[in-house]
Amino acid sequence: MTKDEQKDDLLPDKDAAKEFYAKYEPKEVLGRGVSSTVRRCIEKETGIEYAAKIIDVSSNPENRDCTLEEVRILRIVLGYPYIIQLYDVFESETFIFLVFELCRNGELFDYLTSVVTLSEKKTRYIMRQILEALIHIHSHGIVHRDLKPENILLDDAMNIKITDFGFARILQTGENLKELCGTPNYLAPEVLRAGMYEDAIGYSHPVDMWACGVIMYTLLVGCPPFWHRKQMIMLRNIMEANYNFDSPKWTDISSSPKDLIKKLLVINPIDRLTVTQALEHPFFHVKMWDQEITPLKKSLSMKSRKYSTISELAHSFRVQPFNPRKKFKYAILCIRVVIRLSRLKYTPETITIELSKSDPYRHKALRKVIDACAFHVYGHWVKKGEGQNRAALFENIPKVELRHLYLSNISPVS
Numbered sequence: 001m002t003k004d005e006q007k008d009d010l011l012p013d014k015d016a017a018k019e020f021y022a023k024y025e026p027k028e029v030l031g032r033g034v035s036s037t038v039r040r041c042i043e044k045e046t047g048i049e050y051a052a053k054i055i056d057v058s059s060n061p062e063n064r065d066c067t068l069e070e071v072r073i074l075r076i077v078l079g080y081p082y083i084i085q086l087y088d089v090f091e092s093e094t095f096i097f098l099v100f101e102l103c104r105n106g107e108l109f110d111y112l113t114s115v116v117t118l119s120e121k122k123t124r125y126i127m128r129q130i131l132e133a134l135i136h137i138h139s140h141g142i143v144h145r146d147l148k149p150e151n152i153l154l155d156d157a158m159n160i161k162i163t164d165f166g167f168a169r170i171l172q173t174g175e176n177l178k179e180l181c182g183t184p185n186y187l188a189p190e191v192l193r194a195g196m197y198e199d200a201i202g203y204s205h206p207v208d209m210w211a212c213g214v215i216m217y218t219l220l221v222g223c224p225p226f227w228h229r230k231q232m233i234m235l236r237n238i239m240e241a242n243y244n245f246d247s248p249k250w251t252d253i254s255s256s257p258k259d260l261i262k263k264l265l266v267i268n269p270i271d272r273l274t275v276t277q278a279l280e281h282p283f284f285h286v287k288m289w290d291q292e293i294t295p296l297k298k299s300l301s302m303k304s305r306k307y308s309t310i311s312e313l314a315h316s317f318r319v320q321p322f323n324p325r326k327k328f329k330y331a332i333l334c335i336r337v338v339i340r341l342s343r344l345k346y347t348p349e350t351i352t353i354e355l356s357k358s359d360p361y362r363h364k365a366l367r368k369v370i371d372a373c374a375f376h377v378y379g380h381w382v383k384k385g386e387g388q389n390r391a392a393l394f395e396n397i398p399k400v401e402l403r404h405l406y407l408s409n410i411s412p413v414s
Contacts, residue, residue: 020090020097026052035063040102050087051102058094066166067096073165076140082133084153084163103161105154112149116371117222117249120257127216128284129160134212134275137162138205141171147211148186149218176202184231185224186211189239189267206269209278213264220257221249222371225265241267248362256283 024041030051031038041052057064074086088099105111108126112118118126130152137144145167153161167181180195188210190203217225225243228234237243243265245258260283266272273281360366 017090017092017095017097020052020088020099023088024050024052024099035060041099049102051100053098053100055096055098056094057096064096067098070165070168071098073142073168073170076170077137077142077165080133080136082129082160082162083136084161100163101155101161103153103155105156105158107150108152108154108160109149111154112219112222116368118219120220120253123216123219123257124284126160126219127212128279130162130212130215131275131279133160133162134208135279137168138208138275141173142168143171143177143205144168144208144211145177146182146186147208147215148183149215150183152215171204176204178202182207184234185227186214187235187238188269189241190269192235192239203269206272206274209264209272209275210269212278213261216257216264217243217261220253221247223247225261239267241265249364249367252364256281259283 023044025044027040027042029037029039035057036053036055038051038053041050042048043050055063055067057067071086071089074084077083078086084103085101086098087101088097090097090099130147134144142165144162144165146164147162151162151164153163155161169177171177178194178200180191182191188203188207190200191207194200194202214224214226226234226237228237245253250258260273260278260281263273263281264278278284361370
């Protein structure tokens with residue numbers, strides 16, 4: 001453990017915040033920030049567990065003003081189910097204690113690291129909650145400015161909780177911000193322009209929608225759209241919205257989420273989808289199977305064999321006595337058939353020895369294993385563009401010089 005970590009593990013002087021220690025009993029450290037520590041704590045009277053964020057404001061006076069502004073914003077959005085709940089605030093000369101609800105499943109980032117990628121269904125579930133929370137946030141004139149998987153927590157029921165409103169600001173109607181802040185991977189082009197050009201008009205709520213596009217892209221394929229080892233190239237890619245769907249993973253993903261991402265990662269914020277428009281996108285409104293086969297019904301001729309077969313089947317249903325259990329099973333089977341047919345083109349091919357040797361990353365099952373190994377090796381996401389490919393982990397061969405050196409060392413001495 002480093003000296004800084006040992007210092008963070010020490011509890012603040014109890015005389016600095018007697019009220020906090022009188023009401024709560026602090027436990028183990030859950031996380032650390034630049035000037036803050038998050039601990040699990042227990043309310044002494046009820047035994048309920050919470051998360052206490054202990055912020056050191058003694059070294060930097062600006063920390064106090066920023067923290068109090070964050071508290072003000074958290075109280076404005078208080079009570080919405082997909083936003084972190086703030087329960088208590090204790091202030092002393094050296095520390096500020098913020099008591100939040102405890103989210104046992106941790107950050108969405110850590111969850112994504114463990115599962116590598118999410119299915120379209122799970123992505124739809126999470127993105128819907130993020131967008132619904134943003135409707136509540138934006139309705140109060142607030143822009144978050146730092147949406148990312150690290151700032152999204154998961155509660156016991158795996159519902160999201162947006163947290164960390166340290167960069168959030170309340171905007172008046174027509175007001176724009178020009179401050180350059182946020183996390184590089186998730187910055188919108190207008191934020192970068194505001195930091196580069198003095199005559200830039202600034203930015204407002206659409207920056208959160210850009211971040212949603214980046215988050216959605218990352219959830220589906222396990223890597224951000226604009227990552228590059230050279231930060232200047234990454235920022236240029238953001239300014240030009242230079243991303244693609246060329247990864248082998250995108251072959252398993254339908255066109256609807258891709259279309260939504262395209263409409264979120266738009267350079268001009270005026271043309272970018274709003275929160276309401278995003279929730280109205282077809283990705284969040286899956287059609288029922290009977291709506292999908294309507295064109296097939298219309299295309300059948302009354303003289304065709306298929307039409308006569310369907311007529312006979314319908315007639316048999318009319319003649320036979322009503323059997324709800326049988327009809328329900330039949331309806332479920334029909335739905336399963338239609339779903340499997342609609343997903344047929346996304347179904348990966350069977351794993352063979354030849355495929356696993358030549359191109360293991362092309363197959364979805366092997367790709368999940370490879371990505372999981374890469375996470376353990378690198379400790380972070382690795383973009384598969386710019387010549388980097390996780391399948392290359394299996395293509396390493398020893399250099400000729402090293403092989404020669406190795407063989408010479410094991411050769412018998414004459």
